[in-house]
Amino acid sequence: MTCREATNLLPLFFDGELDARQMRAVALHSARCESCERDLRHLEHVQELISDTIDSAADDIDLENLWPAVERRLSSTREPWWSRLRAWWSDGEHVWITRLPAFAAAAVIAALVFLLFAHTPPLSTPPAAPQLAAVDNATSIESLVTDVDSVAVLNDPETRTTVLWVNDPGPGDAP
Amino acid sequence: MSSAPRVVMTAAIAVCSLCGLAAAGDSVAVATGRPLASAVEVRIGAVLASNSGKEFDQRLASMQRQFHTLFAYSSYRLVKEQRQQVAWGEKVGFDIPGGRYVVVIPKEFKDNRVLMKVMVIEGSRPIVDTALSLRDHATFLVGGPREDNGVIILSIGADTVN
Numbered sequence: 001m002t003c004r005e006a007t008n009l010l011p012l013f014f015d016g017e018l019d020a021r022q023m024r025a026v027a028l029h030s031a032r033c034e035s036c037e038r039d040l041r042h043l044e045h046v047q048e049l050i051s052d053t054i055d056s057a058a059d060d061i062d063l064e065n066l067w068p069a070v071e072r073r074l075s076s077t078r079e080p081w082w083s084r085l086r087a088w089w090s091d092g093e094h095v096w097i098t099r100l101p102a103f104a105a106a107a108v109i110a111a112l113v114f115l116l117f118a119h120t121p122p123l124s125t126p127p128a129a130p131q132l133a134a135v136d137n138a139t140s141i142e143s144l145v146t147d148v149d150s151v152a153v154l155n156d157p158e159t160r161t162t163v164l165w166v167n168d169p170g171p172g173d174a175p
Numbered sequence: 176m177s178s179a180p181r182v183v184m185t186a187a188i189a190v191c192s193l194c195g196l197a198a199a200g201d202s203v204a205v206a207t208g209r210p211l212a213s214a215v216e217v218r219i220g221a222v223l224a225s226n227s228g229k230e231f232d233q234r235l236a237s238m239q240r241q242f243h244t245l246f247a248y249s250s251y252r253l254v255k256e257q258r259q260q261v262a263w264g265e266k267v268g269f270d271i272p273g274g275r276y277v278v279v280i281p282k283e284f285k286d287n288r289v290l291m292k293v294m295v296i297e298g299s300r301p302i303v304d305t306a307l308s309l310r311d312h313a314t315f316l317v318g319g320p321r322e323d324n325g326v327i328i329l330s331i332g333a334d335t336v337n
Binding site: 136 | 240241244245246247288290295300301302303304305306307308309310313314315316317318319320
């Protein structure tokens with residue numbers, strides 16, 4: 001990849017909008033090219049400035065009156081069903097006279113459910129590991145140490161596959 | 176409300192509570208990061224990708240889409256494959272062409288993800304020394320080490336065993 005090609009793709013690279021092959025090509029090029037690396041750093045700097053500006057603007061917003069306004073609106077809403085259920089539960093003269101048989105019935109149902117599941121025969125064969133394309137292969141890299149010149153991490157959204165590409169010095173170029 | 180519907184309602188609430196308690200037990204196990212799987216099977220494959228020929232090894236059929244999307248080589252050949260069941264914290268070693276060596280150490284199983292350490296070593300030089308996490312049954316690729324007019328692509332995966 002030439003500098004000219006890379007320069008055109010840098011904004012898209014920075015936003016993660018390139019396909020996996022282009023991402024890798026730009027990453028490898030910028031790792032070797034001081035000028036493109038500098039351009040990339042410039043883009044990062046611009047984004048930091050924008051983020052800082054937005055953050056400081058958000059900090060300036062006065063949220064003091066927000067909660068009183070929410071409370072006012074909440075007080076005008078209908079009491080939720082669980083509150084009504086709780087009120088019904090604590091209402092009346094019964095208590096344990098009606099609740100005790102209910103708990104006994106619940107215990108019997110729970111025991112029956114447990115026995116049902118405990119006696120369910122297992123599947124005759126365990127399911128085979130799904131094929132690569134059918135599972136989410138996205139990998140989270142926590143740390144990385146390497147002794148080679150450059151390393152690129154590629155995430156292909158189409159196949160949800162993560163690749164750690166090591167630019168190990170040798171004859172020829174990676175395709 | 177008469178007492179009969181109340182009894183039914185009370186029973187329903189009690190059953191839900193019991194189910195909730197059972198589910199809470201599992202949630203606590205997950206939240207504490209305790210490995211729910213007793214062991215893990217590590218899969219490592221070494222693929223030689225090159226532009227010599229147009230062979231696609233049929234043993235790699237499940238990964239064909241990934242290879243063709245991610246890389247631009249014309250030939251993919253599985254040169255070595257290994258599956259090994261290990262306990263958490265134990266290592267799996269694997270020789271790959273070019274005098275290189277791969278070490279995979281599954282650390283723990285948390286939130287349906289396998290945390291593992293992966294090292295690719297060439298002589299005394301660590302080409303890759305990384306800690307990563309991937310979903311159960313997922314596969315991660317490491318590519319780039321050169322070999323025989325091509326490159327080696329390693330597929331590393333993990334399947335938990337209960």
